[in-house]
Amino acid sequence: MGVVSETASSVRRGRPLRFAAALLVLLALIGYVVVQYVTGGGPPRCVVRTAEDGGSSYELSAEQADNAATISAVGTTRGMPQRAVTIALATALQESALRNIEHGDRDSLGLFQQRPSQGWGTPEQILDPVYAAGKFYDHLAEVPGYSRLPLTVAAQRVQRSGFPQAYAKHEPDATLLAAALTGRAAATLTCESRDGGRAGDPAKLRSELVRAFGSDVLPRGGAGRGSPGAQDTTELAVPVPSTAEAERAGAPRRGWELAHWAVARADTLRISEVSYGGRVWSAAESGKGWRKEPAGAAGSGADESSGAGTSGDGTADQGTGDVRIRLAQ
Template sequence: MPRTPSSSRRHTGRSRLLRIAAALAVLLAVAGYLTVQYVTGNRGTEQCTVQSADGSAGRGRTYRMSPEQAANAATISAVGTSRGMPERAVTIALATALQESGLRNIEHGDRDSLGLFQQRPSQGWGTEKQILDPVYAAGKFYQHLAKVPGYSRLPLTVAAQRVQRSGFPQAYAKHEPDAALLAAVLTGRTPAALDCTPTRTAAVPADAAKVRTELVRTFGKGVLPTTGAATGGTSGGASTAGTVSVPVKSARGSGDGATAQRGWELTHWAVAQAEALDINEVAYAGRVWEAGSGWRTERAESGATEVRIGLVR
């Protein structure tokens, strides 16, 4: 039956509406994808790679992230171990930050939520400035986690939820495998497993004093000796031209394994901070990381008593 002019107009109108609806659906889908990528930090800047212990044999797991995410993850880990928290606590903290901010120090969130853990000034977590300091934010998270009875034996979602009081507590679970991988590497248990390629080149020589300041802020005063830092030198935390040396000391009563783990923790922290602090080389225990080329083995075995951090000159 031939369409009347009015039915043709109705058909054309419906077709136009369907096309508009389809276009809007596509735009909304693209916008949603871009939002997720922005929030989680996956924006084509995954210049850091974390590899599990057996990754070289092709059986391990790999996690990729941006230099910003790597620096924040290393800070979260270092603050935890410096407080005497176990690796499990670091895993819980990293999984929480992965869910809450994608390991990005964001200045927005639900209501007045801010920072890596989306902590709220109105709920007593600190001032906006404090919460946006990754060292402070991580410290507050661990402070609350330590008060959770038996947190290390609880499911990760339960432990994280008792700190965060989130409306979506089960969301933390999906991040546990990645958080466990990151924790093993950043606490130093897996050596030479973090590689970062800085995305920018420093325009001026790096500031050794800034590196020492960040070491102390993150790891505590005991990471560097109290003497020699101001006068220069070749060891004991002092700096020569373009180098900061950090002594590797294990906890009292621990063996060589704990000392080596501490050394790799410091090493990985420096690699993760390469872009932020203009670090171009880190050496420890016969292995050298160099910005742009990754890890190599030194011909002459270097000692395991200090981590050498080479700066952009």
């Protein structure tokens, strides 16, 4: 009888403890939900859409967009066509889901799962997205007529994968990404960005621009137009060919290539605002995507009355001007 009473007493004492534990779990869950609501929930996301209303779209993480922007920039800087960028992006989507991973089959590494033992480079080199993308394009350029081949065939000639048909399922998403990141489709890529309380580093921004696009991207000592020597400025104006050169050099397309690159890398580089062609993207209002810039705003580069946007075939038709990139402070 005494044993039964003692057991009942233990059960009664245990109930408050279980209740307290359950309450703590509930409070933690409520706190998590509140934080997710306030911050927008989860890691930053990016969306790329077709230029036409009601067209298809593709959502990816900020990390994936960051890597995709690097792959595209390395390709165009080498003079590779948009088809090459599409092939590279589809390959990276299949091999690593556009994540710079430090593992894989056997000694495979990085965005393209390249193998040091097969002569692709050292592990450190392969894990550098700029290097890895460059090596992929080096091999792709050696494939005769690659731009006319089916994507799976072109990718397989480079990768020698055990699952060559797997690249095909990524072609629609890679095509959308390539159109935006090469600048062919204007104002079609937008990303979320978290404040995080961190300021952007002007030197890092300039360094990353040069690594991706080459030394010619920042003339006048690397400071950007209108700010010679201002190496610590938090706003960078990246020159785009003038109106007189636009038809020959494809200025609007080049401008949107740079602008989309900056938005795709905004979370990593702590970019707070990007403007070009009469449109502006800001981290504070990233949910609104590319908004029309107020008339007369510095660096708008487009006449608002001309209906800045895209032409009927989806190509960029905005006026020329600087791509203005502002860092978080």
